[in-house]
Amino acid sequence: MTREQTRRILDALRAVPTGRVASYGQIALIAGHPLGAGGARDVVRVLFSMSEKENLPWWRIVRKDGSIALSPGNGAELQRTILLREGVGFDASGKVTEACFWALNK
Helix, strand or coil: CCHHHHHHHHHHHHHCCCCCEEEHHHHHHHCCCCCCCCHHHHHHHHHHHHHHHHCCCHHHEECCCCCCCCCCCCCHHHHHHHHHHCCCCECCCCCECHHHECCCCC
């Protein structure tokens, strides 16, 4: 991944507004990665390695089905708590409601 690709991912992550979520793949597309090109994995790498240093809103990124990727005991509860505090809704199965996704048309 180039510095430019990393910068575009960082910009896309920072653009997700309070009260909204985006999927890993969505962020990759917004950052200019074509579908199926490993972009979602690149987003995961950036989040894992740079969230704290770059003050990224990691909690606003979920799987495309609205589920939280972190496992219980490893951040899932914290992510859900922060999202609820921001006004993000969850359905009965524990997934973020579709209405809370940002930039669905991108």
